[in-house]
Each structure stands twice: as C-alpha cells, then as structure tokens.
Amino acid sequence: MSDIGSPPAYPLDFYARPAEVVAPSLLGATLRVVGRDGVVRSGRIVETEAYVGPHDLACHAAKGRTRRTEVMFGRAGHAYVYLVYGLHELFNVVTGADGEAQAVLVRALEPAPGTRGLGDAGRGDGPGRLTRLLDIDRRLLGAPLDRPPLTLHPGRPPPRVVATPRVGVDYAGREWADAPLRFVDPDSAQLSLSLARLGPGGYSSRGVRDPSRTPAT
DNA sequence: TATAGGATTTAC
DNA sequence: TAAATCCTATAG
Numbered sequence A: 001m002s003d004i005g006s007p008p009a010y011p012l013d014f015y016a017r018p019a020e021v022v023a024p025s026l027l028g029a030t031l032r033v034v035g036r037d038g039v040v041r042s043g044r045i046v047e048t049e050a051y052v053g054p055h056d057l058a059c060h061a062a063k064g065r066t067r068r069t070e071v072m073f074g075r076a077g078h079a080y081v082y083l084v085y086g087l088h089e090l091f092n093v094v095t096g097a098d099g100e101a102q103a104v105l106v107r108a109l110e111p112a113p114g115t116r117g118l119g120d121a122g123r124g125d126g127p128g129r130l131t132r133l134l135d136i137d138r139r140l141l142g143a144p145l146d147r148p149p150l151t152l153h154p155g156r157p158p159p160r161v162v163a164t165p166r167v168g169v170d171y172a173g174r175e176w177a178d179a180p181l182r183f184v185d186p187d188s189a190q191l192s193l194s195l196a197r198l199g200p201g202g203y204s205s206r207g208v209r210d211p212s213r214t215p216a217t
Numbered sequence B: 001t002a003t004a005g006g007a008t009t010t011a012c
Numbered sequence C: 001t002a003a004a005t006c007c008t009a010t011a012g
Helices: A019-025 A127-134 A176-178
Strands: A028-035 A040-053 A081-084 A088-096 A102-111 A152-153 A162-164 A180-182 A194-197 A202-207
Touching: A019 A040, A019 A088, A040 A088, A040 A127, A088 A127, A102 A194
Parallel strands: none
Antiparallel strands: A028 A040, A028 A152, A040 A102, A040 A180, A081 A088, A088 A102, A162 A180, A194 A202
C-alpha cells in the first residue's frame, strides 16, 4: 500500500507539549483511520479543544485517575476515546509529559473527498459526528497515533486561528468554562458551532460571552 | 446496589 | 424541548 500523497504521521513526541499548544497546531492536520471494514477514512481538522490537566475542572482527569481516564495519565500521542450520553464516542489525543493527564479533543473536521461513514454518516462537524464518520470508537482507546489504524498527518495550517471558550463545560465553574481553550479555523464551514463574524479579524462565537457585556448570573 | 448526570445529536 | 442510552462517579 502506497502512502504517496500524504506526509508521514507526526511522531509521538510531537504531542509531548502542553495541550493548549498542541490543540491549535492540529488545525489543518489530517486524521486518518482504517475502519473495521478495512476502508481508509480521513479528514482535515478544523476545531479542537485543550483539556490541560487535573487542575482543569473541565478535564476528566480532575476526577482523579480512574479506569476510564487511565490512558490520559499515560504517554502523549495515544488516543483517549470515551462514550458520552450513552451514545457518542469522543476522540482525544493525549498530550504533555507523562502523567500530566492532558488531552486535546477533536471537535470537527472536513471529510476528505470520498470519505463517507459506514451508514449514512457523512458529516464531520461535531465531536460525535466525526467519530461516526471515521469509524472511531473505544476499540481504539490507547492506540498510538503514529501508525495504522490511527494516524495524524501534517497538513496545510489555516491562515487564521480563533480561540473561544470550550463547549458544554459550564459545570466546571466560570474560570474554566470561560478559558479560551477551544481553537477553530474561522474560515471553515464545518465547525460544530457557527462563528458570527464581527469585523475584519474580529470574531465571536455563538454562545460565547461577550467580554464587554456583564455576564449573566 | 441505587441514582444522577454527562466534552452530544436528533427528532418531535 | 426532550428523548436516546450507558458508563462513571458518588451516595447509601
């Protein structure tokens, strides 16, 4: 099998940096999966979130080291996949030094031409949608990202990157709920939430509190 | 053992 | 606006 047309996968030490550094650097990268049916599916990442460790109250590692979060406390560059709401598999990459328990959640990607899911899954604009599209589930928990069936490859970085608060973590308290740890390519049409353009170079995300306004209590 | 709630998506 | 659906964490 030839891999001509795509650069080699990132080495595992690429991920051994802080999550808030790795997360924006993954925008534009290509995530590739060999599905259970042997079909190769891939897409260009356009939205990520950083979960920076046990002190981050939105991070699963804040609950301590459990069987579910065990892989987060391990080596960078491995997959942390878990089930939310009893329905959706969410895909993360472990980052940072050993034991720091950080991860980057991949929230949206643009499907590569020809990439389609097993059923009718054809969209990549959401953390649950993209895993269904690429056939990612917990069978890949702990899998390294530098070899099949799961690989991440350098791609064309977006011209701009916008940071916003993370989605769905209001329970974590204001400090962590408001921290700008979500990174998006604002020029992509495949984001999990739409961005409203404010002006040249200025963006605000729907659902994101405007700092110039008084926060609702 | 029982119960509540979640890094979401979809349908009514 | 609520259901779908199951795993984890916490309480008893």
